[in-house]
Amino acid sequence: MPRILVLPSAVADQIAAGEVVERPASVVKELVENALDAGAKTIEITIEEGGRRLIRVSDDGSGMDRDDASLALARHGTSKIRAASDLVSIASFGFRGEALPAIASVSELELETSESTGTGTRVEVRGGTMIGASEAARRQGTTVTVRNLFSNVPARLKFMKSARSEWRSISETLTAIAVSRRDIRLIATHDGRKAMDVAPASGLRARLGEIWSTSYASNLVEVEDLTGPIHTTGLVERPSDVGTASRRVIISLNGRVIRDTGLVRAAESAYKSTIAPGLRPSLFLGITIPTDSVDVNVHPAKAEVRFRDRWTIERAVENAVRRALGTMDSAASYGRPSWLPLASTSAPAQPFEESRAFVQSAYANGIGFQTSSETTSFTSPDIESPAPSEPIPPLLQLKRTYIMFEHEDGVVLIDQHSAHERILFERFMRGMEQGSGGGQRLLLPLTLHLDPDEQEALDANREYFTQLGFEIEDFGSNTVLVSCVPTPHARFDAERCLRDTLSALTGSRNPGTAAKHEYLAATFACKAAIKAGEELSQSEMRALFASLRDTQLPAHDVHGRSTIVQLSWDELERKFGRK
Numbered sequence: 001m002p003r004i005l006v007l008p009s010a011v012a013d014q015i016a017a018g019e020v021v022e023r024p025a026s027v028v029k030e031l032v033e034n035a036l037d038a039g040a041k042t043i044e045i046t047i048e049e050g051g052r053r054l055i056r057v058s059d060d061g062s063g064m065d066r067d068d069a070s071l072a073l074a075r076h077g078t079s080k081i082r083a084a085s086d087l088v089s090i091a092s093f094g095f096r097g098e099a100l101p102a103i104a105s106v107s108e109l110e111l112e113t114s115e116s117t118g119t120g121t122r123v124e125v126r127g128g129t130m131i132g133a134s135e136a137a138r139r140q141g142t143t144v145t146v147r148n149l150f151s152n153v154p155a156r157l158k159f160m161k162s163a164r165s166e167w168r169s170i171s172e173t174l175t176a177i178a179v180s181r182r183d184i185r186l187i188a189t190h191d192g193r194k195a196m197d198v199a200p201a202s203g204l205r206a207r208l209g210e211i212w213s214t215s216y217a218s219n220l221v222e223v224e225d226l227t228g229p230i231h232t233t234g235l236v237e238r239p240s241d242v243g244t245a246s247r248r249v250i251i252s253l254n255g256r257v258i259r260d261t262g263l264v265r266a267a268e269s270a271y272k273s274t275i276a277p278g279l280r281p282s283l284f285l286g287i288t289i290p291t292d293s294v295d296v297n298v299h300p301a302k303a304e305v306r307f308r309d310r311w312t313i314e315r316a317v318e319n320a321v322r323r324a325l326g327t328m329d330s331a332a333s334y335g336r337p338s339w340l341p342l343a344s345t346s347a348p349a350q351p352f353e354e355s356r357a358f359v360q361s362a363y364a365n366g367i368g369f370q371t372s373s374e375t376t377s378f379t380s381p382d383i384e385s386p387a388p389s390e391p392i393p394p395l396l397q398l399k400r401t402y403i404m405f406e407h408e409d410g411v412v413l414i415d416q417h418s419a420h421e422r423i424l425f426e427r428f429m430r431g432m433e434q435g436s437g438g439g440q441r442l443l444l445p446l447t448l449h450l451d452p453d454e455q456e457a458l459d460a461n462r463e464y465f466t467q468l469g470f471e472i473e474d475f476g477s478n479t480v481l482v483s484c485v486p487t488p489h490a491r492f493d494a495e496r497c498l499r500d501t502l503s504a505l506t507g508s509r510n511p512g513t514a515a516k517h518e519y520l521a522a523t524f525a526c527k528a529a530i531k532a533g534e535e536l537s538q539s540e541m542r543a544l545f546a547s548l549r550d551t552q553l554p555a556h557d558v559h560g561r562s563t564i565v566q567l568s569w570d571e572l573e574r575k576f577g578r579k
Helices: 009-020 024-037 066-072 084-089 100-104 163-180 204-211 214-218 261-269 310-325 416-434 452-460 462-468 494-505 516-528 538-549 569-575
Strands: 042-048 054-059 108-114 118-126 129-138 141-147 185-190 193-198 221-227 230-236 249-253 256-258 283-288 332-334 396-398 402-407 410-415 440-449 471-476 479-485 564-568
Touching (some): 024 141, 024 163, 066 129, 163 249, 204 283, 221 310, 261 283, 410 538
Antiparallel strands (some): 108 141, 396 402, 410 564
16 A cells, blocks of 8 residues: 555645635635725625634626536636746736635635626535536625634634734734725625725825724824836834834835835835834835845735845835935924925925025035034034025924924924934045045044953944044053044044043943944034034024935934924914914
C-alpha cells in the first residue's frame, strides 16, 4: 500500500480554506472584493453574531448566468486570468470564484445571481458539496449568503473569538474598504442594527469625515506627490495631534487595501524629529504604481504584496509624507485651519517650496543673527538680512519667548527657541552628512576639564563633534583644548553648550530610536539655540522668520513639540461672542 496518497477534494478544499478564510472578516473581505470586481456601485452587508451565524453580501454588479454561477464555485474558476502571463499585472482584486470554493467548503453557502433584472440563478453548497442549482427571480447583481461558518470543521470553530471581537474585525475591514473605494455606497448591518451607511464621497477627507467626524478629518494633512511612476496621495496626522487619539492606519496599493510594514515604516520615518520617540501617527495613504511592478499573489488573501523595487517605493512614500509635513498645513491650529504657508498678510498663498526661494541668499552660509550689543571671543558669520522687498509681515515678540504676526486668516505664533532649534538641527545634519559643519577658530583656545562620564561621551562622539565644527584635542588627565567651535549665533556660549551636550550624552540617555548622529545633532541644536526669555531685535526676528521658512519641517521642533501655532479669527470671534 503506498505511503503517499492524494487527498480527497473535500479535504484539500478545507486546507485551502484555512489559507484564505482566517475568520469571518476574511469572508467579508473576499465577497466584497468580488462585488467590486463585478462593477458594483452599492454593496449591502448583513452580519449576525459577528459572522458566525450569517454573512450576506449583496451587490448590484454585473452578475452571472447559470453556467458561470456553477463554474464560480469550482476551484480555480476565473473570468480574469487566461494565461500565466496575466498573473504579472493583475489590476483586479481577484476574480469571481477564487475564494468561493474555499468558503463553501467550510460553511453552508447560497449564491443568487442575475445578469439582468428578471430571472436569475440560485446555487446551494453544503460543506463543499453542491446541492443543486435552480432559477430565482432577482434584480441584476449577486448575493452570497454564508451560514454557520466552520460548523463542519470543529478544530477551526473553537479558535473563533467572541461575536463582539469578530464583528470588530469585520467593521475594521469594511472601514478600510470604504476609505480606499470612495466611489461606492457601502451599507452594513449587524444583528439587525445599521452599523455603516456611507454614500459615494467626493474625496478622502469627506469619506473620513463621514466615517469618524468632520473635525477629525479636517485636522489631517494632505499628501500629494508624484515621483516617477509612483503616485502617493492621502491624509496623515499632524505631529501635534499624534498620540492624542486612537491610531488608525489604512494603506492601499492600486486601490487594494494591503498590510505592509515596510510602507508604514517608511511613512513613519518622515516624522523623525517631529514627534516624541514611541509615538506613531495615523496614516491614510493610497499608492499607485504600474501593475507589473508588484506581485499581489504572494499571500492567499492578497493582504501582502511583493515589490519589484521595494526601496524606491518606500523612499517615494517617505518623501511624499515629509513634504506634506514641511508645509504650514501641518502646524498646530486652533479653530479652522488656515492652510497657508508663512507669507505676508497681503501676499497670496503659494506652494511652500516656492516661498523658500527668497531666503536662500539670506541663509546660505550659516545661521546667525546680526547684533552689535554682544561681544564674544569669536566673530559671528556675516548673515544677510532678508531683502526689504520680501513679504515678511510685521513681527511682535511676546513674553520674550514667542514671535507673533497677523495673517488674513488669523494670528500665527512662533516659539523662538523651538524655531531656532529646528533651524540649527537641519544645519547640523547637513554638515554631518557633508563631513564638515564649518566653525570659527578661537583667538584663545578653551581649556575644559571633564569628568570621566563627559570624557567617555566625548570619545564616543568625537567624529560627530568634528563634523559639527569643533576642533578638540586631548591635553591629558581628562582635559581637552577646544580651538574651533560652531557659530550658530552671536550669543552662542561655546563652553556651556559643549558641557551641556556632553552631560546630555552621558549614561543611557540616548533613546536609541534615532541614529547616533541625529541624536547628537538634536541635542546640540537644543543647547545651542536661543532660549525663551531672550529679547530679540526686529532684525533678529526677521532673520529667524526667514530662516525657519527655509527648513524642511518648520512647524515642529526636534522633540515633537509645535514650533508654530495658528489661531483662526473664527475661533477668536467665537471666544469673544461675535459668532
